Amino acid sequence: MGLNIMGAVLRRHAVIAVAAGALVTGLLPAVSAGAAETVPTSLITSSGYERKTEEVGPGLTLLTYENPKDDRIVHVLRTDPDVAPLTVESTTGVSGALLEKTTDMLKATTSTKSRWPHAGINGGFFYETPEGQAFMGISVQEGQVQSASCVRPRREAVLIQHGRPYVSDFTTHLTVSAPGVDPMPLDGVNRHPGWMRGCAQNSGTTDYPDDTNYRTNPSEIVAFTPQYKAPTPRPDGDSRFPEDDDPGAEAVIDARGKVLSLNPNGRGGTTVPAGGRVLQGIGSGADWLRAHATVGTVLSLQERVRDERFGDDIPLDDSVDIVNGSYPLVRDAKYAYTGNNNFVDPRTAIAVDGPGRTLFVTVTGKKVRNGATLDELARILLDLGAVDGLNLDGGGSTTLVVKETIRNRPVDTGGERPVADAVYIGHGGYGLYAN
Template identity: 30%
Template sequence: MAGRTFSWSGHTRRLAGAVSVGALTLAVVAVPGVDAAESDDSGAEFRKTRPVAPGVKHRQFEMVDDAGDRVEGDVLTVDLSHPTVSLDLLYPGVVAAREPVSTLADEQGAVAGVNGDFFDIGGTPEIDGTNAPVGPAVATGVDLTAAVPMGQRWGPPLAPETTTLETVFGAGDDGAQIGELSLEGTITTPSGTTEVDALNQYAIEEGGVGAFTSDWGTADRRRATCGSDTRRNDPCVDETIEVVVTGGVVTEVHDEPRSGAIADDTIVLVGREGGVQDLDGLEPGDAVEVTYQMVADDGAAFDFAIGGTPILRDGEPLAGLQEGVRAPRTSAGASADGSTVYLVTVDGRQEDSAGISIQDMAELMVDFGADAGVNLDGGGSTTMVARERHADSVSVVNSPSGGQERPVPNGVGVFSEVAD
């Protein structure tokens, strides 16, 4: 990860067989012209569908749930020990924007991928949504954004032990893993030093100061001063300030945050409530230094990271996961040694697929071989893409519940130096 110092700066599936997966029945799907059945480490037998690229495999499966309803899904198995395979963030080039997963994958040259984090799709009653993600994001070693306050989150109920939105699924030199990424940073002004409480986030904690860079995009920064630490729809606050720092020098001061692009050598500081006092008194010409970085709780280095809700640890689903509520879902997981990644989508809200609960998704991830995993955005966002053999672009391989792809702010991209 790299912080910054601003000192101046509807498909058809054929049922072939079935094996038990907890309370579900997993049906093996045969696809014409592909390899014969093989066994996973889990002991479940699957028909290998097709290689997407060396070290990258796509499969389709079916399940019958406790109610006797059919469920369809897809899994990408990614071998990170393969020298040509890697993961990185799919995103539109800025934090506060969104595009379909297929567009993101093709623009960045990915051979496969899934949608990513929950995001600010609805905004607040006073301010439109910014489309920025809920949790942290790191792309190609660059820290893009940190986690919003818990009360400002979007998404389904969390496990009881989840108290922050700093959990990420990511990868680095040690392979793929689940971890926690928190923001550390300082703002040094002529009158003293204060902390950076937010980085390119659609919500700043009460009394905090947030930093916005060119990675944010053009979305309205006023959104960051709306809502509270406990309620996303609380009113926007009146006590705000925005300080524009270019080349390490204050160039503008405003009493309300604005929108618009931010230059590469510029950082915009936004304060709310008590954070206003931390920036109060700054005038054009004052020297200001801003430093920040995302820090992993265990000291791990993430070259890529995306926010997600933890559902699986040490090969066991977390206690208290939501049961019974079936929906389209996306998840990402890793083997115990971090060498194998499992990206899974389950279709829902349609005649051929009823969806899956978060509890059942965690159990399914265990059966596939994941030791740790997170739940990503689901519903209409659930999308998996992959290249056909010799194709120059990806295709959507699942069935999005809205009948077409929903634009999203980020995703998990699978990259191969040599595509099959």
């Protein structure tokens, strides 16, 4: 058995073992000792809430929880790949640099309409840039790192491998090396050198003094992948950050790592070659490129993703996608939320329940901007029998698409919000049809 298959099997067995133990001992749902006990446990078991069940396809069930006296509505898409040939996947759409609507991303997965995904939700956290967008944390598509993990604050993510999701804490370890030279850290992927929002992606990053949601670093090397599909960013991407003013240097390398060109005194406006990379450096990062990325030199790029929960590396092949999240909600069938976010807002979550089925969950308002706190969302997942669950991007991003129709109410005045990536239920797998 290959290492990548073995790792996926071990992770799946760990989840199944926890689920089986919880079901046998009657521990679903459960909360940690430090969590406040409430009766009922969650919104969906509150007085007045009723559940409607809709079979939207083989192995696909849509559960809707609503109360005529409450504006909030909970949608749960439950998918069972043991009943029908279904697979969980993710996508960044036609361009990793651009924000796109979830509905458009799903349709862009294939030109064959009959093979469009059955359903999908919006994915990870992102921020807007002059070129389009960048991720707040890790992103992996088909085994290639599209964004580095956060150093702080650390964020959980969902690994999607061989059509099944698994929630953990994943870290990226990225370097570039030249012959006879010690490896140099790659500080980021597919973002502006010099600044980032929402997380620090390397140890040299400092908080921007006027807005702690931004981090800056005057010395970096950032890689751009073919999936970026936009010209590389130019200096002065944001006037607030002088770290971004450095003209820096830029190297273009091919699929074998050979340096095709080096601009020692500038960067930006370059298209990433198929299979290759573009490296932008500022500060000491630019000095490294000028010294070692000369034309004809072969550079070596190393990408490693570590699962901090299991303490091992994830072999990166085209079966691996990772979508970033924030705040684990359920871990090993127990309440796991430890934050202090008490805002009521639209929410999106992904979870795996006791029998190993995938759950897409949204909480929104029926008429106005409404939703749940993260504590409430965690308790909803517990009442659904979740073994592991993760909060994804919410607010105006929250979108649940089933059979090409948006089932929740988007809160933006313009309707569905373009986002960075999406998680979807596609065709595939080897289902065992029930009698």
